[in-house]
Amino acid sequence: MSGPRDDDAPSLEQRESRSGKLAGDRYVRIVRPKEFRRESGHFVATEDAIAPTDDAGRFWRRVRRTLLGRPISSESEVSERVSKKTGLAILASDNISSSAYATEEAMRVLALAGSAALALTMPIALGVVAVLAIVVLSESRVIRAYPNGGGSYIVARENLGTLAGLAAAAALLIDYVLTVAVSSAAGIAALSSFVPWLHDHRALAAISLVGLLMIGNLRGVREAGLLFALPTYAYVGSLGLLITVGLARVLSGDVPVAPSPPVPFEDHGTMALTTLLVLRAFASGSVGLTGSEAVANGVPNFKPPEPRNAVITLLLMGGLFSTIFLGITYLATTIGVQPDHGELETVNSMLTRAVFGPGTPLYYLVQITTAVILLLAANTGFTGFPRLASILANDRFMPRQFAIRGDRLAFSFGIVVLAVTAAVVLWAFRGSVTALIPLYTLGVFVAFTLSQSGLVRRWWRLRNRGWRLSILINAIGAAVTGTVLVVVAVTKFEGGAWMVLVVMPLIVSLLLRIHRHYRSVADALVLTDLSRELPELGPPVVVVPIARLDRAAVRAMAFARSISPHVRAVHISYDEEGAAQFRQRWDRWGGGAQVKLDVIESPFRSLRQPLLKYIERIDETDQRAITVVITEFVPRSWWEFVLHSQTALRLKAALLFRPNTIVVDVPYHFEEAARETVPAK
Amino acid sequence: MKNILIGLAGTAVDPDVVRMVASFAKAEKARIVGVHVIEVRWNLALDAVLEKELEAGEHLLSAAEAIARSEGITLETEILQAREAAAALVDEARSRSYDLIVVGMPYRRRLGRVYVGRTVSGVFERAPCAVLAYRQEAPA
Numbered sequence: 001m002s003g004p005r006d007d008d009a010p011s012l013e014q015r016e017s018r019s020g021k022l023a024g025d026r027y028v029r030i031v032r033p034k035e036f037r038r039e040s041g042h043f044v045a046t047e048d049a050i051a052p053t054d055d056a057g058r059f060w061r062r063v064r065r066t067l068l069g070r071p072i073s074s075e076s077e078v079s080e081r082v083s084k085k086t087g088l089a090i091l092a093s094d095n096i097s098s099s100a101y102a103t104e105e106a107m108r109v110l111a112l113a114g115s116a117a118l119a120l121t122m123p124i125a126l127g128v129v130a131v132l133a134i135v136v137l138s139e140s141r142v143i144r145a146y147p148n149g150g151g152s153y154i155v156a157r158e159n160l161g162t163l164a165g166l167a168a169a170a171a172l173l174i175d176y177v178l179t180v181a182v183s184s185a186a187g188i189a190a191l192s193s194f195v196p197w198l199h200d201h202r203a204l205a206a207i208s209l210v211g212l213l214m215i216g217n218l219r220g221v222r223e224a225g226l227l228f229a230l231p232t233y234a235y236v237g238s239l240g241l242l243i244t245v246g247l248a249r250v251l252s253g254d255v256p257v258a259p260s261p262p263v264p265f266e267d268h269g270t271m272a273l274t275t276l277l278v279l280r281a282f283a284s285g286s287v288g289l290t291g292s293e294a295v296a297n298g299v300p301n302f303k304p305p306e307p308r309n310a311v312i313t314l315l316l317m318g319g320l321f322s323t324i325f326l327g328i329t330y331l332a333t334t335i336g337v338q339p340d341h342g343e344l345e346t347v348n349s350m351l352t353r354a355v356f357g358p359g360t361p362l363y364y365l366v367q368i369t370t371a372v373i374l375l376l377a378a379n380t381g382f383t384g385f386p387r388l389a390s391i392l393a394n395d396r397f398m399p400r401q402f403a404i405r406g407d408r409l410a411f412s413f414g415i416v417v418l419a420v421t422a423a424v425v426l427w428a429f430r431g432s433v434t435a436l437i438p439l440y441t442l443g444v445f446v447a448f449t450l451s452q453s454g455l456v457r458r459w460w461r462l463r464n465r466g467w468r469l470s471i472l473i474n475a476i477g478a479a480v481t482g483t484v485l486v487v488v489a490v491t492k493f494e495g496g497a498w499m500v501l502v503v504m505p506l507i508v509s510l511l512l513r514i515h516r517h518y519r520s521v522a523d524a525l526v527l528t529d530l531s532r533e534l535p536e537l538g539p540p541v542v543v544v545p546i547a548r549l550d551r552a553a554v555r556a557m558a559f560a561r562s563i564s565p566h567v568r569a570v571h572i573s574y575d576e577e578g579a580a581q582f583r584q585r586w587d588r589w590g591g592g593a594q595v596k597l598d599v600i601e602s603p604f605r606s607l608r609q610p611l612l613k614y615i616e617r618i619d620e621t622d623q624r625a626i627t628v629v630i631t632e633f634v635p636r637s638w639w640e641f642v643l644h645s646q647t648a649l650r651l652k653a654a655l656l657f658r659p660n661t662i663v664v665d666v667p668y669h670f671e672e673a674a675r676e677t678v679p680a681k
Numbered sequence: 682m683k684n685i686l687i688g689l690a691g692t693a694v695d696p697d698v699v700r701m702v703a704s705f706a707k708a709e710k711a712r713i714v715g716v717h718v719i720e721v722r723w724n725l726a727l728d729a730v731l732e733k734e735l736e737a738g739e740h741l742l743s744a745a746e747a748i749a750r751s752e753g754i755t756l757e758t759e760i761l762q763a764r765e766a767a768a769a770l771v772d773e774a775r776s777r778s779y780d781l782i783v784v785g786m787p788y789r790r791r792l793g794r795v796y797v798g799r800t801v802s803g804v805f806e807r808a809p810c811a812v813l814a815y816r817q818e819a820p821a
Contacts (some may be wrong), residue, residue: 018773
């Protein structure tokens with residue numbers, strides 16, 4: 001709205017001069033488009049600007065609004081942020097929900113050494129909680145150091161270099177995909193415990209669930225939070241009740257009787273109780289640590305003051321997970337619940353049966369809330385992946401589409417890509433939790449270790465107030481998570497962790513290649529000298545391919561003549577007779593003398609190739625950019641397109657990658673043709 | 682009252698005027714148009730592009746639209762440029778056949794009396810349709 005004015009140039013605002021009742025009472029009515037409003041020296045597009053104009057567009061908008069809701073403007077971003085209560089539900093549901101299966105995962109490994117080895121479950125659980133405490137403490141330092149939402153990628157990149165940052169990013173991207181896949185598969189597994197027919201269709205059911213979560217997340221962060229708040233708190237409440245009643249019964253001497261698992265493990269075990277087996281059990285139990293990085297990554301999702309709210313949420317998450325995990329582990333080991341070898345019933349289910357009795361309403365309450373939170377825990381992936389991908393896209397390591405917010409301010413592209421990738425993984429692993437688990441947790445520990453090490457370097461470099469304590473916390477964090485990383489990688493390598501170790505470097509190399517591409521494009525396009533004026537260009541050489549001498553062709557040639565006096569029309573004919581007929585008609589046409597015509601006979605009935613060769617030869621004779629003006633007839637409805645050969649479209653596609661070529665499309669709409677046919681009254 | 686014009690000058694009384702109109706126009710399903718008049722100084726052409734004033738006008742009309750939305754009515758908006766706001770409001774009301782012009786008066790005193798202002802009094806004197814003036818209550 002500043003700069004040189006051109007009075008003839010069309011404007012968004014029209015000014016109508018009106019006469020008043022009295023002479024001299026003239027006034028000007030400023031007719032403003034409803035699609036744009038003025039703000040701070042520029043125009044802002046309103047919701048009307050994105051309204052579709054055709055029936056198909058309107059139908060699609062209705063579908064989108066029904067599924068996703070009304071578009072939200074960027075100004076409303078702050079009102080879309082979440083409180084601590086909602087944040088805990090959205091960002092911590094993955095971590096809290098893993099308390100439902102972490103105990104069982106550790107027990108399943110220990111049970112290989114016989115039932116006596118299950119006594120080690122509680123010490124292992126305490127070890128996992130100790131690691132979680134260190135992780136929570138270290139992550140709270142990450143939040144303080146990077147209040148704008150650091151996450152492992154930014155922390156590692158800023159302090160350890162780009163490669164370390166990308167390694168952390170790749171690890172997290174993989175882990176988010178696996179979070180979605182594992183959680184949805186685990187949720188379906190929990191459901192199939194009391195809906196057995198679901199077991200045969202678990203991959204499809206899990207993929208359908210991922211689809212539902214995708215839609216929920218496309219509706220926006222806040223609405224997703226509202227969707228997930230109730231199940232999270234219902235799970236915490238019901239598990240709290242289970243642990244309280246269980247502890248009360250144990251302490252009062254009324255110890256519940258553990259039910260036998262449908263397919264028990266061998267009582268004396270099939271493996272020796274070695275250090276490696278204990279470490280494997282610890283690695284399996286540490287699945288409970290997954291999801292704890294989501295809060296630090298999602299700091300910008302919180303209402304102000306973001307860092308404080310995020311730290312409180314992180315502490316609440318750690319506290320809730322530890323309480324439930326230790327409570328379940330204590331009760332399961334005290335009562336003597338054993339894991340089921342056939343995976344038909346979960347430890348959690350057997351424990352609940354023992355405490356509340358089989359088939360009681362409270363049993364179903366615990367099982368249903370567990371199933372629902374496991375189903376929804378996948379949401380952490382939907383919160384983390386799109387945000388991380390958007391950060392990577394802004395840094396030009398991922399395609400730009402990942403950085404674009406959709407109608408509801410969510411990173412729609414990232415959400416859809418995550419859902420599709422998770423669906424592919426679920427399909428490939430047939431929706432089996434057991435098959436997916438070995439791939440899980442490795443990525444998160446790579447990210448933890450890199451971010452903790454990065455923070456150690458940061459505190460050492462800055463040495464600001466309290467740096468000694470911070471460096472101590474993060475150094476312990478790096479050492480502990482690094483150790484767990486090695487343990488997980490070694491013990492789960494054969495089970496599938498190798499796949500993650502192979503894919504991770506591939507992703508890093510892909511991210512680097514994408515970055516290299518963006519950098520080369522930016523280098524090629526950058527304006528090095530802003531003081532230089534617009535370059536003067538002479539009129540271009542214009543070629544107008546013409547199939548028939550009709551209104552559309554005449555309009556295209558008239559346009560071509562308006563931009564340059566050097567216009568050549570070219571007609572491709574399949575035979576000599578057609579060429580002669582076209583030439584005759586051209587000579588009869590009044591405008592024929594103003595435009596040079598070349599007629600090419602193509603005995604091999606190829607249209608595109610001779611035309612492209614012709615353009616090539618013309619281009620060789622002149623240094624200026626060649627402009628090809630293509631005339632295109634646009635039918636009224638989409639289905640009428642199939643009745644036309646779409647030569648213009650194919651020609652445009654062929655010329656798109658041709659250097660030094662400008663392609664101008666002159667459309668001729670059916671409505672215009674019909675209007676010009678009707679004689680004026 | 683099917684066609685109502687509200688004069689909006691960007692004063693503190695504007696929100697009250699919009700709410701008051703909403704209270705009686707909602708049931709009538711009346712068309713309500715908020716009009717802001719940019720008064721152009723005599724040393725400038727009447728159709729001069731006054732970007733700052735235009736932007737301020739857009740801003741105050743957007744605020745009025747938001748209030749109208751919260752009251753459950755739709756407010757159309759228009760910006761005029763004239764030498765005198767009252768004449769433009771009256772002429773606009775005449776040319777578009779409005780049934781009612783509503784204007785707001787912030788509570789102001791001059792020379793010991795409540796000051797009505799030239800726009801309100803001009804509209805009162807010359808409007809061809811009914812006029813409703815809303816005066817802000819006196820400060821306690």
